Amino acid sequence: MSMVALTVNQRAVRTPAEPRTSLADFVRDKLDLTGTHLGCEHGVCGACTVLVDGVPARSCITYAVACEGADITTIEGLDKDAVTSELRAAFTREHALQCGYCTPGMLVSARDLVLRLPQADERAIRIGLSGNLCRCTGYVGIVRAVQSVIEARRARGVAAEPDGGRKILGPAGSGRSEHDGPGRAERVRPAEPAPPATPVASIPDFTPTAVFTQQFSVAHPPAQVFAMFDDIAAVAACLPGASLTAPPDPARVEGAIRVKLGPIAATFSGFARVERNPADMCGRIVGIGNDRRSRSTTQGEIQYRLVPTGEGAATRVELSIGYTLTGMLAQVGRPGLVRDLAERLIAEFAGNLDRRLSGAAPAGADPVELDGVSLASGLLRARVARWLGRFFSNKDGAA
Structure with missing residues (x-):
């Protein structure tokens, strides 16, 4: 059993947890924040998406102990968030939810898109939401809702936030937590871009399926x-x-x-x-x-x-x-x-x-x-x- 200290929805938390405990199980079972839903538990469906240091993350495949000192925001912590409030209204207006099981994770990911995208580009929105699966709506209403919020905010002069404020990457997210301190940027190096794909030297035979x-x-x-x-x-x-x-x-x-x-x-x-x-x-x-x-x-x-x-x-x-x-x-x-x-x-x-x-x-x-x-x-x-x-x-x- 390890003692995990982090900030959840602007509240300091220090709770024991097994090293194998996922962040999703941690916030649901230890903190009773059941708005974070569990679906596939393989990081595919996106129902468990939360913010780790302001960056969307799959909490079902993130260990709670890896988030030591991080700032975690679940859907409950976005109740008074202005962007999320606009998205909730737009989701209702555009009929962007049915059973609602995917909606918390969908709202967290959609909020990130509203902050980052300079314009309401349908293709960019669909790509950005491709990690959040919905079995009910067909996504049309969801995409329209996100588009309408981006258009309304840009019309009001609210500019996009480049990269959503991401500066460095690490096991606790972007490193923007109040616990990081001034030396974290030196301790955690930015992820290097992937090298360009090199063409295969030969085209091998294979057994078709x-x-x-x-x-x-x-x-x-x-x-x-x-x-x-x-x-x-x-x-x-x-x-x-x-x-x-x-x-x-x-x-x-x-x-x-x-x-x-x-x-x-x-x-x-x-x-x-x-x-x-x-x-x-x-x-x-x-x-x-x-x-x-x-x-x-x-x-x-x-x-x-x-x-x-x-x-x-x-x-x-x-x-x-x-x-x-x-x-x-x-x-x-x-x-x-x-x-x-x-x-x-x-x-x-x-x-x-x-x-x-x-x-x-x-x-x-x-x-x-x-x-x-x-x-x-x-x-x-x-x-x-x-x-x-x-x-x-x-x-x-x-x-």
Whole structure:
């Protein structure tokens, strides 16, 4: 048992606690401040967010003993806070809460955004609140509430506070506690910025977690299609959302692909290698990329084979697509959704490829970014058609 001395909601506290006790359990069980909610207890959902020396922190993964001498503010300590009062009113006005379980942590994080952001940028607000999960509202009302408070404060001439007052980092937060003393800035060095990501030396093989097959046909002979596939820049121009970021080389292609599905948008930047077998009219593309915004990584493999049809005048392109997705997007990247997205992507690619082989596509045309609205409507029509087909087939069988 250790004696923990800190300041909670402007009140000095000195209480014994086990070294393993989290700050969330400490304020709830020792101080009866149950406005700090526990959800995942893994630092993911944000329900337990409190202020440690004025900086939002996940109290469920912060040890109480690590906050010795720090200034802790829970949601109860913000009752008379002007920014929080404005946010509470805005949350009510914009219907930004339902069950309310996430709301204390959401208000703490939103308060930090109101202080820091120079303007009511929806994208910046959504990124800032991405660590606070809500199972009820869909976030629209929450974002509107935060936007309205920022707009109102900036209109009144209340300027943004750069970095929210953060000066140094440490186990007790930003180091702005009254207990820190003048020497703390020298004792705790600022966190050094992460070094820039270096490109991988090689693109390794991998075992995909999901594999599916697709095919499409073009009215051109296999030899012409295979020669087209050797032009990496032309192939990238045919793929919606794709672009090259460096001169292509078969052993190492550097590029990016943009995907947008409704409110979900990602840009995967990475590298790929291209393998070709002219004797069998087949090839393989292996790549790896990451989306910095969502901290998601994907590995992909496309194997293709060209089959002559129409007495050699046309080509059927048979594809085997394997992928592995990790990170935040893996939570929404269900195999069925990825397969539907790939179907649309391949259909767009096939049309662009056919036009380019026919000489109709302009050189250097900008890639088309996928639109989630049209994709969703197309998928809905296709699925309704399948459901109706099953219904009538079952009805005829029953008759």
